[in-house]
Amino acid sequence: MSKKNVRYIGLICCLGCSLSLLAQVPQLTIEQGDSLILDLGGQIPDGTAIRWERSSNLSSWSPVPPSNSPVMRFLPAAPQYFRSRITKPDCPAYYTDTVQVNLLKNWSGTGSKLNAGRSYIIPYVSSSAGLITDEKGSLTEWTNVNRKAVWYLYQQAGRYDLNFILTLTNRSTRDFVMTCSPAFAGLDFEPVTRDFSYTGIGKKDSVWMISTTFPKTGYYRYELESKNNAGTIIISDLLVKGYSTPDKPITVAPHTTDYLSSPSVHLHYSSTAPNTSGKVNDWIYQEVLVPDSAVSPIATYWESIGFEGGYMGLQHNGENHKRILFSVWDQIDADYYARIGRSCPADSLVSLVDKGDNIHANAFGNEGTGGQSYFADARTWTEGYPVKFLFNVRKDEADCSICTSGKKPTVILSAWYCAYEPGNAPEGIPEEMKGWKYIASWRRPFVNNYQEGTGSFLENFGWSNGHLVRKGYYYNTWAHNATTNTWNHFNHCYGSNTDGATGQRIDYEHGISTDSEHADKFYMLSGGYGNTRKQSSYTLPLKTIDQFPYLKNLELKPFADRVDQALVAEQELKDLLNSVKDKSAWTLKYYSSQAATGEGSNGFARLIIDGKKDTYWHSQWQSGGSTFPHILVFDMAEEQTLHGVVFTLSGGSDRFMKDISIGVSNTFSGSSTGTNTQATNDANWTNAWAGDTPDSGSYYLPFDQPVTSRYIRLKIRSGWGNGDPNIRINELDVF
Numbered sequence: 001m002s003k004k005n006v007r008y009i010g011l012i013c014c015l016g017c018s019l020s021l022l023a024q025v026p027q028l029t030i031e032q033g034d035s036l037i038l039d040l041g042g043q044i045p046d047g048t049a050i051r052w053e054r055s056s057n058l059s060s061w062s063p064v065p066p067s068n069s070p071v072m073r074f075l076p077a078a079p080q081y082f083r084s085r086i087t088k089p090d091c092p093a094y095y096t097d098t099v100q101v102n103l104l105k106n107w108s109g110t111g112s113k114l115n116a117g118r119s120y121i122i123p124y125v126s127s128s129a130g131l132i133t134d135e136k137g138s139l140t141e142w143t144n145v146n147r148k149a150v151w152y153l154y155q156q157a158g159r160y161d162l163n164f165i166l167t168l169t170n171r172s173t174r175d176f177v178m179t180c181s182p183a184f185a186g187l188d189f190e191p192v193t194r195d196f197s198y199t200g201i202g203k204k205d206s207v208w209m210i211s212t213t214f215p216k217t218g219y220y221r222y223e224l225e226s227k228n229n230a231g232t233i234i235i236s237d238l239l240v241k242g243y244s245t246p247d248k249p250i251t252v253a254p255h256t257t258d259y260l261s262s263p264s265v266h267l268h269y270s271s272t273a274p275n276t277s278g279k280v281n282d283w284i285y286q287e288v289l290v291p292d293s294a295v296s297p298i299a300t301y302w303e304s305i306g307f308e309g310g311y312m313g314l315q316h317n318g319e320n321h322k323r324i325l326f327s328v329w330d331q332i333d334a335d336y337y338a339r340i341g342r343s344c345p346a347d348s349l350v351s352l353v354d355k356g357d358n359i360h361a362n363a364f365g366n367e368g369t370g371g372q373s374y375f376a377d378a379r380t381w382t383e384g385y386p387v388k389f390l391f392n393v394r395k396d397e398a399d400c401s402i403c404t405s406g407k408k409p410t411v412i413l414s415a416w417y418c419a420y421e422p423g424n425a426p427e428g429i430p431e432e433m434k435g436w437k438y439i440a441s442w443r444r445p446f447v448n449n450y451q452e453g454t455g456s457f458l459e460n461f462g463w464s465n466g467h468l469v470r471k472g473y474y475y476n477t478w479a480h481n482a483t484t485n486t487w488n489h490f491n492h493c494y495g496s497n498t499d500g501a502t503g504q505r506i507d508y509e510h511g512i513s514t515d516s517e518h519a520d521k522f523y524m525l526s527g528g529y530g531n532t533r534k535q536s537s538y539t540l541p542l543k544t545i546d547q548f549p550y551l552k553n554l555e556l557k558p559f560a561d562r563v564d565q566a567l568v569a570e571q572e573l574k575d576l577l578n579s580v581k582d583k584s585a586w587t588l589k590y591y592s593s594q595a596a597t598g599e600g601s602n603g604f605a606r607l608i609i610d611g612k613k614d615t616y617w618h619s620q621w622q623s624g625g626s627t628f629p630h631i632l633v634f635d636m637a638e639e640q641t642l643h644g645v646v647f648t649l650s651g652g653s654d655r656f657m658k659d660i661s662i663g664v665s666n667t668f669s670g671s672s673t674g675t676n677t678q679a680t681n682d683a684n685w686t687n688a689w690a691g692d693t694p695d696s697g698s699y700y701l702p703f704d705q706p707v708t709s710r711y712i713r714l715k716i717r718s719g720w721g722n723g724d725p726n727i728r729i730n731e732l733d734v735f
Contacts, residue, residue, distance in 0.1 A: 028101050028161070028208060030076070036101060038082055040070040041173070041197040049087040054080050058098070076101055111242070112253045116164065116235040118260060120150045120467045122223075126298055126319055128464075135260055135463055139235040142226055149224045151238065152183055152467065152529050154503045155254045156217040158244045162209045165237040168200025172231025176224060178210045183219035183529040200231050206239065219529045252503050260463035262470065262527035263499040263508040267456045269477050269490035272542050276481070276488045279449040282393050283480035285487075285551055286454070288314060288472055289386040289521070295471035296383050297527075299462030301325075302472040304389045305415075306455040309444050310370065312415050313456070314387055320378035324387070326415040328442040329370035334363075343614055347402050348445055352696065353412060354566030356438035360695035360720070362652045371697070373415075373440035379433065381419040382426050388418040390436070393450050394563055398443060409448035414441040414563050436559075441566040450482055454490065458524040469528040473513060475521035478551055487545040487552070493522055494537035511535035576646060576700050580733035583609050585637035589711065590672050590679040593619045593626035605632055608732045613648050616730040618655075627725050630657075630716040633668060633679050634732075639710045642688065644702035646733040653695050654721035655728035661690040661717075662701070664709035685713050695720045700735070 030036060044050070052064040052072040058081055064074060072084075084096040117134035123146075130144025139149055168174060176198065181191035194210050214220065226233075244250040270276070288304045290296050296316055303313035310328035317323055330349045337344040350371045355361045361373040381387050392414040400408035420426075420434045456474045460466050477490040495510030509525040509532045520540060525532065545552045588606045595603030595618040607615040620626040642664070649656055663685030670676040678684055688707045693699065712734065719727050 028099055028211060030101060030161075033075075036074045036076055036082075038072045038074070038084075038099070039199075040084060040096065041199060044070050045088065047089045051085040051087075052082065053085060054082050056080055112238075112240045112255055114151075114153075114238040114240065114256055116149075116166075116238055118151070118256045120152075120260070120464065122148050122150055124297070124465045124468065133464070137236075140233075142233050143229050145226055145229055148226075149235075150467065151222045151224075151256065152219050153222065153238075153240065153254050153256060154219055154252070155214055155240075155242065156244075156250050156252055157214055158242050158250050159211070159213045160243070160254065161211045161241045162222065163239040163241075164207050164209055164235050165204055165239065166198075166207060166233060166235045167202070167204050168198065168233045169231030170200055170202030173197055173199045174230050174233065175227035177227065179223045179225075180210055180212050181221050181223070183221045184531045186531060187214070187216045187218045187220070189214055189216070189220070200233075204236070218531065221529070255503065257499070257503075257505050259466070259499060259505065261466040262460040262468075263497050263505045264460070265458045265508045265510050265524040265526050266496045267474060267493045267510055267522055267524060268496070269454050269456075269493045271479070271488045271490050272492050272539060273488050276479075277452065279452045280481050280483055281451045281453075281479035281488075282482035283556065284391045284451060284454050284478070285389065285480075285554075286456070286477045287386045287388050287475055288456075289475075289518075290314070290381070290383045290472050291518075293383050295469050295525075297460075297465050297468040297470055299460055299465055300470045301457075301459040301461055303457045303459065304387075304474070305391045306457065307391060307393075307413070307451050308449075309447065310413065310442075312389055312391065312417075312439070314381050315374075317376070321376060322378065322380040323374045323376045324380055324417045324419065324437075324439065325372060325374040326439045326442075327364065327370060327372040328413055328444055329368050331444070331446050332369075334369040335365045345402065346613070347400050347408060350445070351443045352698065353441035353443050354569045355440035355694075355696065359439055360653055361440055362656065362695065362697050363650055364652065371442050373442070375417075375437070375439065377433075379426075379429060382429075385420060385424070385426065388436075390416045390418075390559065391451075391454075392559065392563065395448050395450075396443070396567075397448075398445065400445075408445050410443050410445050411447045411449070412441050412443055412563060412567070414559075414566070415439040416559060438562050441563055443570075451479070454479065456522075456524070458526050460526060466527060467529060469525065469530075471523065471525045473518050473521040473523045475518075476548065476551070477522075478545075478548070480556075487548075489543045489545075489548075491540040491542045492537070495524075495535065505529070507532055509533050509535075512538045512540065573646075573698075573700055576644075576735050577733070580646060580735045581636075581640060581642075583611060583636075583733070587635045587637070588632070588672070589635045589668055590631065590633035590670070590676055591617075592629070592631040592673070592680075595620050595622070598622045608632065608729050609634060611731070613730050616650060616728050618728045619726050621726050625725065628717055628719075630714075630725075630727055631679055632714045634712050635668065636710055636712060636734075639666065639708055640734070641706050641708045642703065642712075642734045643706050644700055644735055645689065646698075646700040646731075646735065647693070647729065648698050648731040648733075649728060650697060650730050651728040654719075654724055655726060656693075656695055656697075656720040657716045657718075657727050657729070658692050658695070658720045659717040660693055661713075661715045662688045662703075663713040663715065664688050664707050665711045665713070666709055668711045679713065682715075 050068050053061040054064050055061045079102050083098045087093045116139045117137040119133050131147040132141045177195050179193045182189045240254040242250045286304050301315045303311050312326040315323040328350045332348045334344045364372045394412040396410050397407045398410045416436050418436045422434045478487045497508050499505035507528050507530045513521045513523045586609045591605035594605040599618050602616050603618040605617045608617045670678045688703045689701050
């Protein structure tokens with residue numbers, strides 16, 4: 001009884017009147033009891049006579065049924081050779097290439113079934129059009145012949161067969177090229193390429209792809225090219241069978257890595273100078289250099305200054321999209337409270353104190369929760385130009401609803417960056433992007449200490465290009481001692497990483513650069529599936545601040561003054577929130593959209609005025625969704641004099657409103673939803689405020705002059721979510 005079918009396609013090289021032989025007889029290895037299926041592939045011209053033959057010694061051949069069929073099925077009992085004799089009416093008879101079939105009754109093997117979607121697409125582009133991979137599924141929608149699929153498999157020394165489980169439209173023929181090559185030098189393996197055609201049968205089929213023999217253990221790269229896009233193809237699985245000899249046992253099954261994203265690499269800094277330990281540092285400075293575009297792929301984070309409760313650094317987020325990021329974590333995971341349906345204790349959350357011009361600020365989740373602030377532009381930073389970072393900790397306190405004293409200890413965490421010095425910037429960088437730029441200040445509760453050390457990491461946050469190399473240099477790392485008022489050089493560090501276990505990714509490096517141009521710099525590298533250089537801990541020569549005049553001459557007072565200014569702005573907003581008008585008598589009069597389903601108990605327009613910061617309105621996104629503009633009208637019960645509005649939002653930039661107007665009126669009538677020209681016609685409203693709002697989770701918008709009215713209208717024309725019409729607002733207040 002056969003255990004499985006093994007199909008070999010592409011015996012024939014020519015159906016014309018000439019014969020093209022392979023330089024080497026291809027080999028196929030199957031297990032005892034497997035059924036062998038040999039397939040000529042392609043379309044057979046009318047009048048062609050086909051006779052299958054087999055031999056044990058390449059000299060004596062005997063026929064194998066059936067006759068005149070392009071497909072032969074056979075159950076081998078011993079190793080044999082197979083070929084096909086082709087006869088056409090106007091041509092002499094000739095033979096196809098011969099395939100050698102080995103039987104594995106005397107071998108031991110380990111097999112693996114792998115998701116075909118655990119592959120990379122080359123050349124890498126941020127769009128998946130033309131070929132789609134799914135890390136936990138299949139490879140599908142292969143319509144672009146210029147895109148190829150690549151798998152990296154960890155394989156021990158031995159012999160291997162690779163089969164695909166695929167489905168191709170019945171009678172559609174695809175031409176493929178499969179190439180197997182070593183992922184890095186030193187594996188002593190020459191690349192092997194196989195060209196073949198496959199004709200679909202309209203259902204799942206097992207197709208042999210390539211056989212290889214590897215002399216050494218390591219990662220091997222399999223590249224599949226589709227020369228045409230005939231039919232609809234789904235490649236669901238890779239079947240890899242490895243066979244060992246007694247002196248080369250296979251103990252680890254061939255497999256892809258657990259993580260297709262490249263390893264995360266970390267540096268942990270300290271100083272060899274005496275008396276520099278402890279939580280004594282109120283300022284930290286560092287520079288980061290991404291050397292060139294070849295090691296700067298999309299979905300990379302070069303984290304610079306890591307601190308207790310957060311980090312900052314630079315990111316490559318997409319085509320024409322780079323960021324400088326500064327994030328601070330809550331003391332609790334707010335997502336957990338949302339999952340269990342409990343109100344989150346607000347006293348344990350971070351809060352934005354203030355932010356710089358053109359800085360986006362919002363809450364984040366999914367990896368803990370907290371607040372993030374960033375500047376985003378195509379020219380935020382440039383490869384080859386170092387980015388300077390400065391971080392400050394200031395001890396403070398704040399009101400606390402759960403503390404006996406009514407106060408809680410906090411720290412004010414502030415950050416700045418300098419991507420371009422005025423005299424050293426690429427052509428075309430505007431003046432406003434040069435020099436030191438303030439990012440933001442965040443208040444983190446229940447902490448009241450300075451920083452001890454700092455750390456950096458290099459991360460790939462998108463698995464689809466985890467095969468690409470990313471690299472960064474980290475240097476001039478200094479910490480300012482708040483007690484002694486001195487700068488100390490962090491000249492020592494040790495590294496760590498994810499992955500690295502047997503059979504997992506080892507393509508990472510950290511240490512002191514050996515490049516002559518960057519010999520005084522720590523560096524990290526990740527990706528490429530290479531056999532990389534490893535170090536554990538490393539020390540640079542210790543410097544005094546006199547040896548780094550740039551930082552010695554950097555005046556800290558303007559930076560400290562900006563934190564003072566931020567605290568003033570925070571207090572102004574607090575005073576406004578304490579003076580907002582009572583909304584208990586307010587009613588919702590009109591809404592153009594609301595998420596009545598899909599948001600649990602949230603989503604309703606009335607929740608914008610319920611006085612609770614943890615409930616929210618959401619525009620309709622189910623049942624066809626909704627489009628801009630979104631319009632909401634509220635009745636304040638009586639005429640009131642207004643000086644401005646305060647918004648509390650959540651959901652991040654993708655849910656923040658952008659272009660809005662605040663209208664006022666003393667009359668309103670008509671339906672509460674649907675068609676209502678009183679609500680939608682701008683001529684019925686007097687604009688009190690109009691323009692783009694901050695990309696932030698809370699802010700106030702003062703009116704140019706006070707207005708008196710009973711009805712207030714919010715009209716939302718766009719959001720910060722790149723055309724996404726979904727908007728989320730927790731609370732609207734007026735003062």
